[in-house]
Amino acid sequence: MPDVFARPIDASTRYCAVYGFPVRHSASPAMHNAGLAALGLNWRYLAFAVPPVQLQEALRGAAAMRFVGVNLTVPHKVLAVEMMDVLDASARLWGAVNTVRFEGLRADGHWEPLGQWSAEAEPEQVRMQGFNTDADALVQALQEELGWQAKGSRVLLLGAGGAGRVAALKLAAEGVAQLFLVNRTMEKAAAVAEEIRARYPGCAVTLGYPEGTVDLLVNATSLGLRAEDPLPLDPTRFPLERAGAVYDMIYRPAETPLLARAARAGCRVANGLGMLLYQGTRALEIWSGRPAPVEVMRRALREHVYGG
Ligand SMILES: NC(=O)c1ccc[n+]([C@@H]2O[C@H](COP(=O)([O-])OP(=O)(O)OC[C@H]3O[C@@H](n4cnc5c(N)ncnc54)[C@H](OP(=O)(O)O)[C@@H]3O)[C@@H](O)[C@H]2O)c1
Structure with missing residues (x-):
């Protein structure tokens, strides 16, 4: 199991998170932080209890702080559809968003996932694209x-x-x-x-x-x-x-x-553990553009939920 604390947080650390209300039960931080460490990414995955009336503000705040992405859980998935700048086919098809990817505008006019920008680059404009990885x-x-x-x-x-x-x-x-x-x-x-x-x-x-x-x-x-x-x-x-x-x-x-x-x-x-795992591995792939370390994330999830 990778040590998620092996790499200290510094000024280049990038963030992703899950928003729910409540969120304390969420196993996503354990699963994702293990995956991020295995990929050697200087990112961290956090959890925030966001009341539904403040979802829009919380998403805008994450975009302003150049988060890489956000997962949404109960009760935000349907509410968020209207808040996205762009919806991927999966979110349009199922009418719910569980994965938000923040994307920055390149000089050549194309939108690139923030997780794939170099740490030094500073996009001026950021948009939110909504996906659904649950189905x-x-x-x-x-x-x-x-x-x-x-x-x-x-x-x-x-x-x-x-x-x-x-x-x-x-x-x-x-x-x-x-x-x-x-x-x-x-x-x-x-x-x-x-x-x-x-x-x-x-x-x-x-x-x-x-x-x-x-x-x-x-x-x-x-x-x-x-x-x-x-x-x-x-x-x-x-x-x-x-x-x-x-x-x-x-x-x-x-x-x-x-x-x-x-x-x-x-x-x-x-x-339902497999469903939880695969919606998370797909989200990480959407953010990072890299194959997720599925077995590492599975082990972290099992350990967090069942204690081994
Ligand atoms: N493994 C995963 O990754 C994953 C992902 C998403 C959800 N889930 C699980 O799936 C379940 C449903 O989630 P959801 O987001 O669909 O919740 P939801 O929108 O609140 O729907 C709850 C469902 O349970 C029924 N229900 C609740 N209390 C009931 C009762 N006392 N008697 C009979 N039926 C009752 C509801 O029936 P009514 O329509 O009559 O209210 C409705 O069909 C939860 O257990 C959740 O943890 C798991």
Whole structure:
């Protein structure tokens, strides 16, 4: 594990950060600072509790201080869309920003990521470009950890909040044949279903539990974060034996009651740590223009979240 303090902070140190509200639980500083140290970059990654009403000011402040980039977590991802100067295709597509890249204007008129400017160069104009790395990260985790193949598959998705909506659209975009949506507030699931029908007509989307089996069940609700939470699904209406694989976006605790039950039912299971890792490695690549040290960041994340 690289020693993130081996290189002292000095006047050339550059900064990136995560903004959330609250943010104290965030594992991103541990993961990113390990990655930055492994890349030998004189950067640091910080965490700030930014109230939503001050998000715009906080982003402008980071731009003025020539930060390299910022990650956004709850409740900022949708709010930030309107605040960006430019949106990458990923942020436009999913309507949410989790990664901001600060870019400076070169004399020849092109915008270059600040992370790729030399320490001595001083851009006069800086803009913010918004990206979304969450959706790709989910699919990468599903493929690598569960061996899941999107094309033609049947998926049951629980939850239609911020993460659930992006997951549903991404799964449809990846070629899922049949998507079943379940959410406490079914109007929200119905709105997501409408959006999928309009944008991805090749995906048959149904509200409610499926008959028969599914290849994959994804929990995108927050049920399972607390020990006293009920299961995020009704097992009398959908017994877990009917799912080939179960992915829980929650990673703390490492094994939610849903995952424990799914493992007992013989399903392949994975928690949300991989998704968190890959959204972070992709953000670092967007900022630095270099391949992220994935294994170093994975180890740092595991150590921070589970203590080893
Ligand atoms: N691993 C990762 O990288 C990653 C990334 C993003 C999110 N997540 C996790 O995904 C989960 C959802 O995040 P989010 O950003 O989508 O949050 P959100 O926008 O607040 O949505 C919360 C979801 O959980 C449901 N829910 C909350 N309390 C419930 C209850 N008591 N009974 C039934 N359903 C309930 C909500 O249903 P209603 O619509 O009815 O309110 C909604 O579907 C969280 O656990 C978060 O930690 C993980």
